[in-house]
Amino acid sequence: MVTRAREQAGELVRALEELGAEVVLAPTIRIEPLADLEPLRRALSRLADYRWTVFTSQNTVHVVLERVAGWGLAPHIFAQTRVAAIGPATADALGAAGVRVELVPAGYVAESLVEALATQDSLGGARILIPRAATARDALPAGLRALGAQVDVIPVYETVREAGDGRALAAELLAGRLDAVTFTSSSTVRHFVELVGREAAGCGRFGTVTIGPVTAATARELGLTVAVEANEYTVPGLVAALVRYYGETGKVKGER
Secondary structure, three states, X not given: OEOOOHHHOHHHHHHHHHOOOOOOEOXXXXXXXXXXXXXXXXXXXXXXXXXXXXXXXXXXXXXXXXXXXXOOOOHHHHHHOEEEEOOHHHHHHHHHOOOOOOEOOOOOOHHHHHHHHHHHOOOOOOEEEEEEEOOOOOHHHHHHHHOOOEEEEEEEEEEEEOOOOOHHHHHHHHOOOOOEEEEOOHHHHHHHHHHHOHHXXXXXXXXXXXXXXXXXXXXXXXXXXXXXXXXXXXXXXXXHHHHHHHHHHOOOOOOO
């Protein structure tokens, strides 16, 4: 089962199907740009004031670039600032639009990004712009502020639960008809639990597969037992981890 937002699920679905998996696409979240993006417009109008602009997800890239185009601007405005991306997928989304990404950390989490920025630059007094989700971990802005940076966090979208009734899906989980459920963010975990209910989410009749330690921690906090945690926090890394797990355990339906 793939819980990622529908518009983002294609890469993971294709990779799993190419390896012979039967994929159930059941998005638990959808991405909604905020109605009021005037703070973003103001920040972009003074982009040269920021030493760094940091993108922490593909969602942020898509929302920001869509608004840039809607305001009659072009992606080359980001040439006024240095651009960092939290991981290769986010960097690729920026690169596809012609935005030059100067920094991608070795580890694709906020803490690694703080460390990479500190290594790259002296951050005392530096102004840093972080467009991001309305609800997100504070590790990145807090870490940068601790190093003396002046950080402007601009919410640009929210992650909401996908509409629909989760009872049929809960029944499938409780009956043990799904071998694995994949999670690519903490929000997919939280909304999965809301959608199917805690009994089905914590039934232990499927393998919980997470893209990295932050997502895994959320899953455990909500009562799921994590079977697979990717070492590389990307969709290819998640697929590779899932392949290793089934290769090592030989687990198939009915053998949990």
